[in-house]
Amino acid sequence: MTTPAKKRLFLLDAYALIFRGYYAFIKNPRINSKGQDTSAVMGFMNSLFEVIKKEKPDHLAVCFDKGGSAERVEMYEAYKANRDATPEAIKISVPIIQEILTAMHIPVIEKMGVEADDIIGTLAKQAEKQNYQVFMVTPDKDFGQLVSENIFMYKPARMGNGVEIWGIPEIQERFGVEHPTQVIDYLGMMGDASDNIPGLPGVGDKTAKKFIAQFGSLEGLLANTDQLKGKMKEKIIANAELGILSKKLATIFIDCDVTFDEDDFELSKPNIEKVVELFTDLEFRRLTEQFIKMFNEGSPENNGLTTTAAPTKNTKEEKPVAGAGQYSLFGNDTSKTAIKAKDFQGFLNHENTPHFYQNITSNYAIKLFVEKLLQQPSVCFDTETTSLNPLEAKLVGIAFSWEKQKGYYIPIPEDDEKANKTLALLLPFFTHEKIEKIGQNLKYDIKVLAQYNIPVNGALFDTMLAHYVINPDMRHNMDVLAETYLNYQPIKIEELIGKGRKQISMREVPLAQQTEYAVEDADITYQLKRFFEAELNDANNGKLFREIEIPLLRVLAKMETEGIKIDKAFLTQLSKELEKDILQLEKTIYQEADEEFNIASPKQLGDILFGKLKLVEKPKKTRTGQFSTAEDVLAELADKHKIINDVLAWRGLVKLKNTYVDALPKQIEATTGRVHTDYMQTVAATGRLSSNNPNLQNIPIRTERGKLVRKAFVPRDENYVLLAADYSQIELRIIAALSQEETMIEAFKRGEDIHASTAAKVFNVPLEEVTREQRSNAKTVNFGIIYGVSAFGLSNQTNLSRAEAKELIENYYKTYPKLRDYIDDQIEFARENGYVSTVMGRRRYLKDINAKNHVVRSAAERNAVNAPIQGSAADIIKVAMIKIQEELDKNNFRSKMLLQVHDELVFDIHKEELEVLQEMIKTAMQNAFSLSVPLDVDLGIGQNWLEAH
Missing domain, CATH: 1.20.1060.10 (Taq DNA Polymerase; Chain T, domain 4)
Incomplete structure (x- = not known):
C-alpha cells in the first residue's frame, strides 16, 4: 500500500515580500496615470503569482504584522526601534493588497500585537502535525529555526536566480549548526541589526558558528566562559544577560492564538471580476492578463472576460514553416506559390510566446511584401545597423510588424549598390504620407535612413516618447517597457553580438538570429503602441505628444545630423x-x-x-x-x-x-568635420532637453576661462555667421503670468530690469538708487523662489545673515503676495491630484507629495512649484523650434538651426539671409505661446558662439 502524498501549505510573510517588491522597483518605481506608486502592490503580486504558477499549492495563506510584537517590546523597549519609518507608498498599499487577497479568496491572517513570524511559526507547526508539508515564503533568514523534515523556507527568486528551498541540510550549511533550532542561539549570539537585537558584543557570523560548534548553545557558551581568553571572555561574561535576552527576542513563537483549519486555507477559485476591477483601477494590464490566464483559462464560462495572453504554440501541421510565405504574408492566395520557399524563412519559437517571424531575401519576394505593406494603415519598423552612431552606421536589415506576434525582416546587403537596390524597393513605404510609422527611438532610425537619402514621411508614433509623456520619471528603454507592460523579456543584444573585445558586428550574426532579434523588437514596439495610445488619451496628453514631442523629434534629427x-x-x-x-x-x-x-x-x-x-x-x-x-x-x-x-x-x-x-x-565626426551632439527628449522629467556626446548644456559660462570654450564654436565658412537667440528671464515671466502677480507683470510690461525692480520694492529704495549688491540679492531670491529657497539657503548664496535672509524673503512675499498664493495652490493641487502640469498640459507626477517624512515631502513640494515653471519654459522653446524649422524648410533657407541650450537657440546663418531670419526667429520665439507677460528675446551675432551670445 502506497503512502498518500502530503498536502502542501504555503505561508507568505506579507511585509517581507511587500518591502522586497517595493525596493526591487526603487530605481524604476511603478507610477500609474493617477500618480499612484503601485510598486509595493505589483512587487507583492508578482511574488504571489510566481508561487501559485510554479507550485500550484493546495493550501495558502498570507500573514501580516499588526502593531508589532507587544511581548518582545515588553521584554526590550528598543526592539526594532532603529527601523526607518515605513515608506508612505507601502502604508497605502497594504489595504489594497489585503482587498485583492480577499477578492482572491486567500486568507489574510493577522492579530494585533503579534508578528507575522510568530503567526507563520504557529501555523507551520500545527499543519506539520496534520501531515502537511509547509513552505514559509520569505527572504528572512530568522525562519531557519523553524525548519524541520516537513517545514521548509521558500526564498523567492531574485532577478536571474531561481527559487531557493532551504531544508535541514541547507540550514546546517548556512548557519553552521547541527539542528535548525540552534539558529536561535546563532541569532542570540551575533544579534540582528535589522530588528535591533543586541547580541553579544564582538561576536559576528564566524565567531557565533565557532561557539555553536564548540559549546552547542548560548547557554553552553555562558557555562564555559573559563575556556575563553582575553577581551572576548570579559565581554561575554559582562553581557551574559544581554545574550539571554537576545536569544529570547530572536525566538519565533509557535503558540500564538491562531488555528490552522485546512478548509479555510484551501486555495479556491477567486472572484475574477472583482480582482480584474481592482487591477484595472491600479492599471495592472500585464498582471490582469496573467491573472486571467491562471484562473480563468479553460473555464466553460468566461465571465465576459477575454485574455490577451499568448496562445498555445501551434504545431507545424497547423502553421507549416515550409512555404511559409503563403501562410503568413499572402494567406490562402495560391497564385504566389511560384516563390521559392528559401525566399521566406519562418520561425515559430522563443520559449512560451509563440510567434511567426519571417525573413524575406529575394527582390521579387520583397516587391510582393511591399504590396502588402502599402495596404497597412500603421506599421512598426526597426533598423538593425553596424553602429550606435547613426552618422557612421550601415544598415544590416529592417524589421516590420503590423500584427501582434507576427513580423518580417528584410536583410540589407553589405555591398552599397545592392543595398541601394533593396532600399529602393522599400522607398514607397517610407515616403507614403498616409501610413503611420511606429518605432522605439525613431530619431535614430530617421537619422540612419537619411544617410541613404530615404525620408520617413507620414505620421509617427514613438513608443519611447509616448511613455516619457505618460510617465516621465520611469525609464523608457524597450526592455523595461516590455517587462512592465507585456510581461516579456526580449532577447538581449549581448546574446547576439557579445560585448567587450569579443563583440562582433550585427552583420556577422546568422540571418535566423538577426530575424528573431529584429522582428521581436518591431513586434514588441507595435504591441506597446496599443497601451500607450490609450494612456495618452486618458491623461489628456495626446495633443502634447502629437503636436510637440513628435514634430520636435524630426527637428532634432535635422539639427543633430547638421552638427556644428x-x-x-x-x-x-x-x-x-x-x-x-x-x-x-x-x-x-x-x-x-x-x-x-x-x-x-x-x-x-x-x-x-x-x-x-x-x-x-x-x-x-x-x-x-x-x-x-x-x-x-x-x-x-x-x-x-x-x-x-x-x-x-x-x-x-x-x-x-x-x-x-x-x-x-x-x-x-570624421565624415563631416563637425561635432554632433545628441539631444535626448526622454531624460529630464520636467520636459527639458538634455545634451550628450558632447554635453553642450554644461559648458561653464560663469568664469572667464569657461566662456572661452564657446569661442571654439564657429560658422561653417566665411559666408555664414552664428546667431544666438535667447529668451530673457523666461522662467520669471512664466511664474509672473501663472501667479497673476500684477506688480511683477507690470514691471515686465514696462521693460524694467526685473531684479532691480524687485530690489527697489523689497529694500524700499528708488529704482535708480538700487545698489549692485541689492540687485544681486534680489536676483538670488527671484530665481530661488522657483526652487523653494529657504532663509538658510539664501544666506549661503549671499552675504546676508540668516536673519537678514529671512527678512528679505518675508518682504519679497509682501511685495508679491500672489506668488505665495500660487505656490500654496500648486502644492494643494498636487496633494489632491498627485501631479502638476505645464501650460501645455505636460504632467509631472509627485508620488511623495503626501509623504509623512518631512524631507521627502518638501522635495515633492518644491517640484510641485518648479516643474510647471521649468516645464512650461521647455515646452515654449520646443514650440518655437518647430515653428522656426517649418519656416526654414518651407522657404528652402540655406541657414540651419544647430543648437538648443536651455533657453537659447544657436543658428548658422547665411549672411544673405541674416536680416529676414533675425525677424523671423525673434517673432517665432516671442509668439510661441501667449502669456499675460510678453516673452522677450535677445539676439546676438558673431564669428563664434561667445561673440553671438
Missing part, C-alpha cells in the same frame, strides 16, 4: 595655456601645503587640509570615514586658508581642460 563646426586650432592653443596655469597652481598648492601630494586624490587632499593644516576642529567625513573634500564643503571653508581657493581653481581648470578643451576635438 569646431575651431580645433583654437582649442589646442587654449589647452596649452590651461596646462601652464594648472602646473603653476600645483606649485603654489605644494608650497602652501609644504609638501607635494596628489591634489586629485580626495584622501590625500583631506589629509593635508584637515590632518596636517587642521583647518577646522571637526571636519566632515564621508561614509567610509575619510575627510570630505566635496565642492560644497571646500566652498564653505574658502576664508580659512588660501590653499582652499587655489584647490578649487585647480579643480575648475582641470575639469575645463579634460571635459571640454581636450575632449571636443576628439568628438569631431
Whole structure:
C-alpha cells in the first residue's frame, strides 16, 4: 500500500515580500496615470503569482504584522526601534493588497500585537502535525529555526536566480549548526541589526558558528566562559544577560492564538471580476492578463472576460514553416506559390510566446511584401545597423510588424549598390504620407535612413516618447517597457553580438538570429503602441505628444545630423595655456601645503587640509570615514586658508581642460568635420532637453576661462555667421503670468530690469538708487523662489545673515503676495491630484507629495512649484523650434538651426539671409505661446558662439 502524498501549505510573510517588491522597483518605481506608486502592490503580486504558477499549492495563506510584537517590546523597549519609518507608498498599499487577497479568496491572517513570524511559526507547526508539508515564503533568514523534515523556507527568486528551498541540510550549511533550532542561539549570539537585537558584543557570523560548534548553545557558551581568553571572555561574561535576552527576542513563537483549519486555507477559485476591477483601477494590464490566464483559462464560462495572453504554440501541421510565405504574408492566395520557399524563412519559437517571424531575401519576394505593406494603415519598423552612431552606421536589415506576434525582416546587403537596390524597393513605404510609422527611438532610425537619402514621411508614433509623456520619471528603454507592460523579456543584444573585445558586428550574426532579434523588437514596439495610445488619451496628453514631442523629434534629427563646426586650432592653443596655469597652481598648492601630494586624490587632499593644516576642529567625513573634500564643503571653508581657493581653481581648470578643451576635438565626426551632439527628449522629467556626446548644456559660462570654450564654436565658412537667440528671464515671466502677480507683470510690461525692480520694492529704495549688491540679492531670491529657497539657503548664496535672509524673503512675499498664493495652490493641487502640469498640459507626477517624512515631502513640494515653471519654459522653446524649422524648410533657407541650450537657440546663418531670419526667429520665439507677460528675446551675432551670445 502506497503512502498518500502530503498536502502542501504555503505561508507568505506579507511585509517581507511587500518591502522586497517595493525596493526591487526603487530605481524604476511603478507610477500609474493617477500618480499612484503601485510598486509595493505589483512587487507583492508578482511574488504571489510566481508561487501559485510554479507550485500550484493546495493550501495558502498570507500573514501580516499588526502593531508589532507587544511581548518582545515588553521584554526590550528598543526592539526594532532603529527601523526607518515605513515608506508612505507601502502604508497605502497594504489595504489594497489585503482587498485583492480577499477578492482572491486567500486568507489574510493577522492579530494585533503579534508578528507575522510568530503567526507563520504557529501555523507551520500545527499543519506539520496534520501531515502537511509547509513552505514559509520569505527572504528572512530568522525562519531557519523553524525548519524541520516537513517545514521548509521558500526564498523567492531574485532577478536571474531561481527559487531557493532551504531544508535541514541547507540550514546546517548556512548557519553552521547541527539542528535548525540552534539558529536561535546563532541569532542570540551575533544579534540582528535589522530588528535591533543586541547580541553579544564582538561576536559576528564566524565567531557565533565557532561557539555553536564548540559549546552547542548560548547557554553552553555562558557555562564555559573559563575556556575563553582575553577581551572576548570579559565581554561575554559582562553581557551574559544581554545574550539571554537576545536569544529570547530572536525566538519565533509557535503558540500564538491562531488555528490552522485546512478548509479555510484551501486555495479556491477567486472572484475574477472583482480582482480584474481592482487591477484595472491600479492599471495592472500585464498582471490582469496573467491573472486571467491562471484562473480563468479553460473555464466553460468566461465571465465576459477575454485574455490577451499568448496562445498555445501551434504545431507545424497547423502553421507549416515550409512555404511559409503563403501562410503568413499572402494567406490562402495560391497564385504566389511560384516563390521559392528559401525566399521566406519562418520561425515559430522563443520559449512560451509563440510567434511567426519571417525573413524575406529575394527582390521579387520583397516587391510582393511591399504590396502588402502599402495596404497597412500603421506599421512598426526597426533598423538593425553596424553602429550606435547613426552618422557612421550601415544598415544590416529592417524589421516590420503590423500584427501582434507576427513580423518580417528584410536583410540589407553589405555591398552599397545592392543595398541601394533593396532600399529602393522599400522607398514607397517610407515616403507614403498616409501610413503611420511606429518605432522605439525613431530619431535614430530617421537619422540612419537619411544617410541613404530615404525620408520617413507620414505620421509617427514613438513608443519611447509616448511613455516619457505618460510617465516621465520611469525609464523608457524597450526592455523595461516590455517587462512592465507585456510581461516579456526580449532577447538581449549581448546574446547576439557579445560585448567587450569579443563583440562582433550585427552583420556577422546568422540571418535566423538577426530575424528573431529584429522582428521581436518591431513586434514588441507595435504591441506597446496599443497601451500607450490609450494612456495618452486618458491623461489628456495626446495633443502634447502629437503636436510637440513628435514634430520636435524630426527637428532634432535635422539639427543633430547638421552638427556644428569646431575651431580645433583654437582649442589646442587654449589647452596649452590651461596646462601652464594648472602646473603653476600645483606649485603654489605644494608650497602652501609644504609638501607635494596628489591634489586629485580626495584622501590625500583631506589629509593635508584637515590632518596636517587642521583647518577646522571637526571636519566632515564621508561614509567610509575619510575627510570630505566635496565642492560644497571646500566652498564653505574658502576664508580659512588660501590653499582652499587655489584647490578649487585647480579643480575648475582641470575639469575645463579634460571635459571640454581636450575632449571636443576628439568628438569631431570624421565624415563631416563637425561635432554632433545628441539631444535626448526622454531624460529630464520636467520636459527639458538634455545634451550628450558632447554635453553642450554644461559648458561653464560663469568664469572667464569657461566662456572661452564657446569661442571654439564657429560658422561653417566665411559666408555664414552664428546667431544666438535667447529668451530673457523666461522662467520669471512664466511664474509672473501663472501667479497673476500684477506688480511683477507690470514691471515686465514696462521693460524694467526685473531684479532691480524687485530690489527697489523689497529694500524700499528708488529704482535708480538700487545698489549692485541689492540687485544681486534680489536676483538670488527671484530665481530661488522657483526652487523653494529657504532663509538658510539664501544666506549661503549671499552675504546676508540668516536673519537678514529671512527678512528679505518675508518682504519679497509682501511685495508679491500672489506668488505665495500660487505656490500654496500648486502644492494643494498636487496633494489632491498627485501631479502638476505645464501650460501645455505636460504632467509631472509627485508620488511623495503626501509623504509623512518631512524631507521627502518638501522635495515633492518644491517640484510641485518648479516643474510647471521649468516645464512650461521647455515646452515654449520646443514650440518655437518647430515653428522656426517649418519656416526654414518651407522657404528652402540655406541657414540651419544647430543648437538648443536651455533657453537659447544657436543658428548658422547665411549672411544673405541674416536680416529676414533675425525677424523671423525673434517673432517665432516671442509668439510661441501667449502669456499675460510678453516673452522677450535677445539676439546676438558673431564669428563664434561667445561673440553671438
